[in-house]
Amino acid sequence: MTARVIVVTSGKGGVGKTTATANLATALANMGKKVVAVDGDVGLRNLDVIMGLENRIVYTLIDALEGTCRLNQTFIRDKRIENLFMIPTAQSRTKDAVTAEQMIDVCDELRKEFDYVLIDSPAGIEAGFRNSAAGADEALVVTTPEVSAVRDADRIIGLLESMDKSPIRLIVNRIRPRMVKKGDMLGVSDVLDILAIELIGMVPDDEAVVTSSNKGEPLALSQSAPAGIAFRNIASRIAGADVPFMDLEMSDSGGLFGKIRRAILGH
Amino acid sequence: MIKLKGMYDSMLRCIISEDMDATDFSKEFDEVRGQGKRFLPGAKVVLDFGARPLSEGLILNIMTDLVWPAGMYVAAWITYDAATQDLLKRIGLPTSEPSPSARANESAKGGSLLLQRSLRSGQRVEHAGDVIVAGHINDGAEVLAAGHVTVLGRLNGLVHAGYNGDETASVVVRSMEARQVRIGTKIGSLDRDERWWGKMVIVRVNEGSVFIDYWPVIKSDSRDESAGARSAD
Ligand SMILES: Nc1ncnc2c1ncn2[C@@H]1O[C@H](COP(=O)(O)OP(=O)(O)OP(=O)(O)O)[C@@H](O)[C@H]1O
Ligand SMILES: [Mg+2]
Numbered sequence: 127m128t129a130r131v132i133v134v135t136s137g138k139g140g141v142g143k144t145t146a147t148a149n150l151a152t153a154l155a156n157m158g159k160k161v162v163a164v165d166g167d168v169g170l171r172n173l174d175v176i177m178g179l180e181n182r183i184v185y186t187l188i189d190a191l192e193g194t195c196r197l198n199q200t201f202i203r204d205k206r207i208e209n210l211f212m213i214p215t216a217q218s219r220t221k222d223a224v225t226a227e228q229m230i231d232v233c234d235e236l237r238k239e240f241d242y243v244l245i246d247s248p249a250g251i252e253a254g255f256r257n258s259a260a261g262a263d264e265a266l267v268v269t270t271p272e273v274s275a276v277r278d279a280d281r282i283i284g285l286l287e288s289m290d291k292s293p294i295r296l297i298v299n300r301i302r303p304r305m306v307k308k309g310d311m312l313g314v315s316d317v318l319d320i321l322a323i324e325l326i327g328m329v330p331d332d333e334a335v336v337t338s339s340n341k342g343e344p345l346a347l348s349q350s351a352p353a354g355i356a357f358r359n360i361a362s363r364i365a366g367a368d369v370p371f372m373d374l375e376m377s378d379s380g381g382l383f384g385k386i387r388r389a390i391l392g393h
Numbered sequence: 394m395i396k397l398k399g400m401y402d403s404m405l406r407c408i409i410s411e412d413m414d415a416t417d418f419s420k421e422f423d424e425v426r427g428q429g430k431r432f433l434p435g436a437k438v439v440l441d442f443g444a445r446p447l448s449e450g451l452i453l454n455i456m457t458d459l460v461w462p463a464g465m466y467v468a469a470w471i472t473y474d475a476a477t478q479d480l481l482k483r484i485g486l487p488t489s490e491p492s493p494s495a496r497a498n499e500s501a502k503g504g505s506l507l508l509q510r511s512l513r514s515g516q517r518v519e520h521a522g523d524v525i526v527a528g529h530i531n532d533g534a535e536v537l538a539a540g541h542v543t544v545l546g547r548l549n550g551l552v553h554a555g556y557n558g559d560e561t562a563s564v565v566v567r568s569m570e571a572r573q574v575r576i577g578t579k580i581g582s583l584d585r586d587e588r589w590w591g592k593m594v595i596v597r598v599n600e601g602s603v604f605i606d607y608w609p610v611i612k613s614d615s616r617d618e619s620a621g622a623r624s625a626d
Contacts, residue, residue, distance in 0.1 A: 230416075251515075277514050277532045284513035288445040288474070290412040320531060320549070322511065 127160070129240040131233045132364070133262035135286065137278020139249035141270045142299040145335060146357070147246040148176040150266075153346040153361030155210035159241040162201065164232070165215040166258030167248040168223050174214045178342020179204065187232070188216040188223050197235055206347070211240075221254035226261075233261025242364075251285060265291040266326065270300045271312040276320055283323060295326035297360060302331045327360035328371070329353050395421045397429060404437045404468060404491065411443030415451070422459040434464035439471060439491065444516055446474040452484070475517035475535065489519050511546065512536065519556075530571075538562070551575070563597040565608055579603050 134147045144167070151163035164187065165173040174180040179202045185195040197213075204210035216223065236243045247258035259265065265286045269279040279296075286294050298314050305311040314328055332353035338345040345354035346361070359369045394410045413421065426433065440455070447455075447470075460467055468491045470481050481488045490506060505523035514533025518524060524538040529546035535553070536542055540562055542554045547568040553575035555562030560577035569589055574581050574596045581596060581603025583589060595608040 273532075280514040280531050281533060284444055284474075284516055285446065287513075288411050288443070290414055292412075322529075 127237075127239060127241060129162075129237045129243045130264060131237060131243040131245070131262045132264045132266060133166070133245040133247055133259040133291070134266045134268060135247050135255060135259060135282050136249050136268045136275070137251065137280070137282040138269070138275040141249075141268050141275055142297075142329070143249070143268050144173050144176055144246050145339060146266065146268050146297055146299065146329075146360075147173060147244050148339075148344045149346040149354070149357035150361050150364065151210060151212070151242070151244045152177075152204075152207065152344040153358045154242050154244075154365065155204070155207045156347065156358075157361065157365060158209070159365065160209040160211075160239070161242045161244065162211040162213060162236055162240050164213045164236070164243060164245045166224075166229070166245045166254075168215045168254065169217065169220050170248065171215045171217050173212060173246050174202075175342060176339045177204065177212055177344060179212055179214070180342070183214045186214050186216045188219055191224060191228050191232075197232065198239075206343075221248065221252070221257070224257050226257045229257050230261040251281060255282075256285075256289075259286070259289060259291065262291060265294045266297055267294060267321075267323070268297045268299055269317065269321075271298055271306065271314065271317055273312065276312065276317055280321055283321060293324060295324045296321060297327050297329065298325070299329045300331040301328055325371075326363050327356055329356040329360075395425050397425065400439065402437075404439060405432075406439045406441055408441045409443070409445070411445050418451070418454065419458055422455075425459065426463045429463060429465075436465050437468045437491075438465045439469045440467055442470070442472040442474075442477075444473040444513075445477075447472060447477045447480070449480070452481070452486075473512060473516040473518055475515055478517060478519070489521055505540070506538075512550065514550075541565075548574075560598040560601075563595055565593075565595045567593050569594045569596075569605075574603070576603060581605065 134143045136143050147163055151161045155161040163173060165171050174183060182202050185200045187200055189195050190197045190200050200213045201211045202214065233243060245258055245262055248254040267279050267283055269275045283294060298317055302311060306313045318325055330352045332351055334351040335345055335353050345351050346357045348354040362369045394413055396408045398406045398408065400406050469487045469489060471490060472478060478488050505525060506520045507525045507527065508518060509527045511528035512518065512530050512534035514531055517535040519537045521539045523540035524536055525543045526536060527545045530536055530544055530548050530550040530552065532549040534550035537553045537556045539555065539557050539559065542552050543565045545567050548566045548571045550571065551573065552564050554564045555577040558577050560579065562576055564574050564576065568591055570591055572583055576596065576598050579598050583605065589605050593608050594605050595610065596603060596605050
């Protein structure tokens, strides 16, 4: 196997990187791919919690790097999906615990065993982001439709371009059509106009994301939650399927939820 | 990939491709030194990194693996990454495009720079002449020019024309979406609800104030009527 190694990034914090990593890993694994989600946010780990695997951690990525264990001893197999794994990081360490060279080596080792390696990264443009992105081929940039988040995303895209990540694709998360309609939020087309990269998906703001994260059950497994469907569509697009964007997903004048429901019901 | 190109005044331009992998640097440096064995010693070279950010460690490697062993003279270190420009300046390395001597005495300006790309947040271009941007200047990006600035796309970021105090400098923008434009020592500001917002405009200084007009300027559109941007010194 030679995995595609994809880093999930954002400029601004709290826009949904960890949520996206957990859901996309789950959705890709559910499609039959062998997937590992790597927590690259050293010192602020939470991928394990969102995936509901925190009580099963024995060794972390840092232990493997320090030679305390082998890399495959850090793998935690998901309890629901057979071919889904995660590698946790240490909460008690700082970002300098991992170097770019080490991440490149880890990714190259994982590449042999998986179809997809998804790396959750820390927000921002500092060394922590650079190190976690070092071993990746591709990047997903997550932003919310807010002016400040978009500007920070622009910054990250510039850096990813100069790190030769390709493709670099965009996820617009937490869209609230009503606010877009009132002009309080940017529309997806406004965001695309500014960032000028390929859009891979749009995820509505959905309370179910929060409840499912707290329960440690990624929403991508849910059949009905709008955000779960959005993440599944993104996973299919990552895998190369041509899943059309729903008409009004692109519109700035609301109607997103209505359209998605109709699409689920199949009319 | 690294390419060597001739410029003017027997200056060379060494273009370090923006999307070259950082791990390829030492191999590529060896190659360039091999290619340039005859002409690199003593040559004036502009090192052009595009938008690539450089760390302290990388700058040091460039010195020890390329600049010193090749015996070249670096006339400028060009990168659009603003943080790297600040770092290079702090170390005392030249960061602005050298000006061709022939044109320099003509207008004390360094020719014009055509930028065929958009500038993203955190990227900055500083040039001792006119600048034409064939792309957008995004929010958080900056263009500083000793002369005029023309933006063939959208302006969301910051433009400072005539940064040495030249108030004859002008700024022409295809779609004006910036709250502020600087010319010489003056700052003009614009609100989103003003009629020039999103339009094609020219901004310039007249009698100490910053003025904005539609571009191309239409005859019936007299200057006094269209004077809109407030100015502050
Ligand atoms: N589509 C969504 N709808 C509703 N809530 C969301 C959505 N996406 C993310 N959230 C919530 O936003 C919060 C931040 O999400 P998350 O932790 O994934 O962001 P992050 O980018 O990883 O943050 P950090 O930069 O701190 O690592 C969480 O509480 C999460 O449940
Ligand atoms: Mg996170």
